[in-house]
Amino acid sequence: MLSIPRVDAHMLKFSQSCVLVLVGLSFLLNLPILVLITGLALALSAIFPAASPFKFVYRQVIVRAGWLKPRLVEDDPAPHRFAQGVGATFLLAASILFFLTSATLAGWILTIIVFVLAAINVFVGFCAGCLVYYYLGRWGLMPRVRYDGGFRWRGV
Template sequence: MVSIPRLDAHMLKFSQSCVLVLAALSFLFNLPILVLITGLALALSAAVPAASPFKFIYRQIVVRAGLLKPRIVEDDPAPHRFAQGIGATFLLVASIVLFFTPATIVGWILTVIVFLLAAINVFVGFCAGCFVYYYLGRWGLMPRVRYDGGFRWRGI
């Protein structure tokens, strides 16, 4: 019998909401350091999911306070980690541009892209990074995945 991976859908939404808020605050208050912190948090979440700062806050504060309850769904975490890695890459490149070049507009554009994609994920439920992951899998560039939490890609 094949084991179907499971994950907490509320934790994913919480993580995306954190990215959304942090990216917005960094842009609105011109805080490049917040772009770097968010990028590092996403990178850590993608590389070592158990050490995710967003997961820690979610479990230790949000769930314990009863603000959200875990919603476990059948879904492969790999596409979501891939999406976090892409977001981390954009934000870390944005940080380098913001701190070390005069082309700050490029850094803020990258930050706004992450903000917009996080907003689409939070409010519409479409994960662009997951979508890319699935198509890379169809083309043989990533492992194939059957479940994504909302969409059922039976042909993959």
Template structure:
């Protein structure tokens, strides 16, 4: 019997909201250090999901206080980690551009792109990074999704 992977859809949504808020604040307050912090948090979330700062805040504060409840769904976490990795890459490259090359315009363009994609995910339910992952899997460039339940537009 094949086990179907599961994940907490509310935790994923919370993570996206955190990215959305942190990138917005970084732009509004002209604080490139927030871009770096957000990029590092996303990188940690993608590489070591159990050590994700977003997951920690979600589980230890929001769930324990009863403000949010887990919503476990059948879905492969790999596309979501891939999307987090892409977001982390863009934000870390933006940080390098900010701090090493002093090219603020290019850094803000990369940051705003992550903001827009996070907003689309939060408000429309479309994960662009997941979409790319699925197609790279179809073309044999990444592992195919273990759960072939289809692409989730609103479920995450």
């Protein structure tokens, strides 16, 4: 029997909210180290989802305290991991610009791009990284998934 992949929609929203807060604080407080920490957390989440720091805090603090309950929905986790990887790439590139060059403006531009895309995901429910993943799938560069007609996407 074919297993339908599921994701915890609340965990995804929590993760994006963490990115939004950390990246926003890094900009407001001029703390590039928070950009690096967030980029590393996103990279770990994309490469080893079970070791995600956001998932750990979500499960061990947020769910245990009863503030949120898992909401499993049919969805392919791969596009979300891809989006995390893209965000990690932008933030780690920004960190290189902050710490190894004098191109801090370019670093903040990359950081603000991640902030804006995370905000759109949190407040509108649209994942730009997921959209890129789906188009790459259409062009044969990623595993193909199908679109279900709304802002949600599902794997085949």
